[in-house]
Amino acid sequence: MLTRLIENAYAAAAYGATGMVLMLLAFAVVDVLTxxxxxxxxxxxxNRNAGILVGSNLAAVAIIVTAAIVASQGRLLEGLTYTVVYTIIGIVIMVASFLIIDLFTPGKLGELVVHPESHPAVWVHGVTHVGIALIVAAAIL
Incomplete structure (x- = not known):
């Protein structure tokens, strides 16, 4: 029982640290785009707009990380690999969606994110991030 507890604690720490690094990467990417x-x-x-976009981005990363953990079925190295690979895929698709939405809508999405007044386009884009994460998560599972 103690051995299993130690193994699970190690896995939780490894996934937690990996997830945190990937969330920091996602934050850095949003920072570059805005x-x-x-x-x-x-x-x-x-700024609420920035909070909405960053919060949805971090939730999206967490969804992908969670799906990768579940898909690994207890195989730690495989799970960590899934976590990194699929999260990077998700982040790349989120960046592409940001650029595509920005291209086909009036104004600049990055400027809306940092604007002091709330804007519904930021909510729409935040939901897009979560939707992308759910699609990537379904692909993993």
């Missing part, structure tokens, strides 16, 4: 300093927009300016 003008200005995203951290400042969130914590100093308390």
């Amino acid at each position: 003008p200005g300093n995203l951290r400042h927009q969130l914590w100093a300016d308390r």
